[in-house]
Amino acid sequence: MKNNYCINNDSIKFLKKYLDGVSPSGEETEGQKIWINHMKNYVDKIYTDLYGTAVGVINPKSPHKLIIEAHADEISWYVNYITENGIIYVSRNGGSDHQIATSKKVIIHTKKGPVYGVFGWPAIHTRKPSDEKYPSVGNIFVDIGASTKNEVINLGVHVGCMITYPDKFFIMNNNYFVSRALDNKIGGFIIAEVTKMLVENGINLQYGLYIVNSVQEEIGLKGAKVISKAINPKIAIVTDVTHDTSSPMVDKKIQGDIKCGLGPVIGYAPSIHKDLREIIIDTAEYRNICFQRLVSSRYTGTDTDAFAYSNKGVCSALISIPLRYMHTTVEIVHKNDVEKTVSLIFETLQEINKKHNLFFTVNG
Structure with a gap:
């Protein structure tokens, strides 16, 4: 099984095209078209909602629904x-x-x-x-x-x-990806690559997997709020970016101790469900995937908060990518963190597949 994910040249071509597409909050159409055109090769169905959130589905007939999610909009x-x-x-x-x-x-x-x-x-x-x-x-x-x-x-x-801004994607020093829109198109890339791995490895899911690229996160988590009500999932695993606090002028005592290249960041916050988070952590440790931890206190500021408290409640967790210089035109992430996050979500989905009764039978 190809569980040691590495970004190849075809994936880099998709990443560049997707990042360079224009996707401002409220007008994400161009970027969503690029993402949908790529995703349609790996899902059973794909659609968009009224405001442009894109959803690919594997095993759509299952009554049990799990979302992996990123947001598509840029500032x-x-x-x-x-x-x-x-x-x-x-x-x-x-x-x-x-x-x-x-x-x-x-x-x-x-x-x-x-x-x-x-x-x-x-x-x-x-x-x-x-x-x-x-x-x-x-x-x-x-x-x-x-x-x-x-x-x-x-x-x-x-x-x-x-x-x-017209700034384009480039690779720095062979290890760092630089773009104006890594927040959070890198998440859209990650969930697309996870989907591709599931298909290529012939994973038979016991639930319906909804791969969601939400709109309007940057202006209030709005796309996630709408699509959560429409899909009504039991589980949501959200990807986003978080601050690399090793860069100058950032206070680690306040922002936490996070660094690019040391692996994905697993979040702690009231909206993050303990049982789901522990499955992610156990999976990372069992598969020897290095990870970091971050406390977000009252709220995460990501779509995790929107999913967790929608409908009757959604069991939600957050996996973030360390990023330098957020909301600038030179946002930076490390290639290793992207690869490890793809592997971690891929492995976690299989662990949930084994333990699906733990979540999908709760409250009916």
Whole structure:
């Protein structure tokens, strides 16, 4: 059985295409099409809901339902205000970081096609030390080379247009993946690879497996809330990213002790079901898969919280990928952590397969 997963060249091609696709919260269609086109080769059925969450299903006739999940959306900006001299001010779509915006290239998505621009910023020569200004949502602006508001409008740009960064995926030092959208398209890649492994190894599941790529996580876990009610699963294993706290200016006493390259992160929080978490931990230890632990206290801030408290309650757990520089255009994860997470979920699904009565017979 191929339980020692390694990323191959075909998988890298899919990963690059998926990460480079545009998927801002509320307009995830382009990225979802890429994911669906890949997934349709490995599932019995695939569909999307009203707002675009994509679901692939293996063994859809089973009354017992287990979800593995990631979220598909990336942070972005909206066009919020256009000045008479053609300067564009913005509003956040998700937790976009104003401090990294200045001097970045951008794409404004319009019905007429993409419009390219930059986040401008006054040159250092023009700023008085006694009156130094710092980037904020209220003062960062996009310049598209227009001199009037009419020029901007004639290009198809209007209030409400989505703005994304054009930065592309690359591999650094052979071990690190870098992208603007690893949060959390790397999760979408992971659950796709788990599905592929199940099919290639001919695993006969005793439950229906729902592979879910949710929308609108970055603005309030909204896609997960909707799809959980629609599917009504008993179990949900969620993937997301978490902070690598070994990078500079991060306080480990507050954020925990997590580092890229040391394996997936198993979460502890009230929304995380102890029995399911312990099965994941036991599986990792039995299969010699290195892992890390993280406490999230009151809530995880991930789709785990949405699943856990939906319907009559869903037995939920969280497996995270250590990530540096979250919500920037140079998010970084380690190849080893991605591979180990795929292996851990693959093995855990088989352990649940053996012990499915533990979960699926509870409360009917």
